[in-house]
Amino acid sequence: MLAGVKFRNPVIAASGTFGFGLEYRQIAQKLGGIVTKAITLEPRAGNPMPRIAEVCGGIVNSVGLENPGIQRFKTEILPRLRNLKSRLIVNIAGSKTDEFVQIAEMLEEDQITALELNLSCPNVREGGVLLGQNPKLVKNLTSAVRKRTRKLLIVKLTANFVDPAVTARAAEDSGADAVTVINTLFGLVLDENGQPLLGGRTGGLSGPAIKPFALFCVDRVAAAVKIPVIGCGGIMNGQDAYEFLCAGAKMVQVGTANLITPDRSWKIVRELAVICRLKKSVQFKKVRKARCKK
């Protein structure tokens, strides 16, 4: 349950790590929900290759929001996501408030449960993380979108050079239903000659390396706001997910782990169910239910 909306289980595939849900529908069905890759008003080609680098305990990506734009998303992708049994969350990105509002207005389809405002992408020149670093911008943007959508409104926050508790409060005050904490952290990877390895020069760090920091942020944000927190950052297995729930998250998002094996999120659902049962935690009944169904 998130802000009055039921989810099958508390595990969601994070934006950018599960495509648009078309590639692995059979897995998407079993999760609490999936967040699409970010959608922008106009199509975006994304950053030059290479877009990914492996680092100790994680990866640094610089995809740069490659996506077909809202129009093609609506005509080519959304129809293929009909009758998805889990919750569909559309991640939306832009450089100006107006763009977010326009996209939000165009996403009225019933099949969409929630919009996730991407105020935290580290891989674009305009918008992205710059929006999420400024509490005032978070406030303006959230309230502007809030006025135009009846969908569940989730704000995905950054912890890059900003206290996410402050921006979370700004989101809460402007009508957000939940916050996702955290997006990737800034990263720079150099090759053996000291040159940037990624085509986009810098990127976003994710994976187990950021888990302790992400947990810290979830703990801090959960204490600062009343709206639910969706924990995200380096969750690789059921135990990691459990720790985020213990830190105060209502639900979790799994990202990097999906790149390793596409059904990893589903495995996390099952592992989490076992852990919650072992811990006799009544709070996570739903996880157990999801597991029994299988």
Add this chain to the structure above:
Amino acid sequence: MNPATSISASIIRKTKLTSEIFSLWVKPENTESNPAPGQFYGIKPPDNADLLLRRPISVADTKNDRLRFIIRVTGKGTAALSRLPAGTKIDILGPLGRPAPLVYNKNVLLCGGGVGIAPLFYLARILAPSNRITTIIGVRRAEDLILVNDFRTLGARVLISTEDGKKGIKGILTDLVPRILDKMAEPVIYACGPREMLKKIDEIAGNLPVWGFLEERMGCGTGICYCCGIRKKTGGYLRICREGPVVNLKEVDL
């Protein structure tokens, strides 16, 4: 449809082919994994916090239910894989990607640069019974040559270029391509190797389609992370892992 679940496979045999290249024959457990030429598997290096991602490795051959991978050590992940002894279980995901189109009763030209010859061998084995095959293998040093006799055993004509001139012609693979193409009627070309080589072959081939086997740093290998693109001539990117790795080079911007 790409598989969503990885499978466990035992290394049956490991052989060192050159100082940098090794061959793994693996036997996947309980699966009817049946890759087509051009497809690849995501091979997980042994558990290590530095090596989260799978390494995309093309199928070099199959036998019954066994798979052969020929791998060049290029970094930490492939080095870790090269150290695994026979009998080790590895975690693999696949087959992934779009296979090479198959042809019948044609003159086929295979161009493999370095370890790029590996996936072309599996293709050659499938094409050999119904096509006439010419293979060009290009390497820097004669000691880097692999699979020469294997191609000959299939009945393929094999030409070699080495930069050190110790075997075949002295020079690079693309020096041989125009000469061979001149003598081939309606050739079908498949090529795997460095981007520069693919670009050159595509230029030489003119209007003839060239099926290029591409590689790129990959995230997922399954099409969900959009990390391994190649620019389309019509704009935007193709995902090498999903719409590739075998693509018509006329359609992409190398």
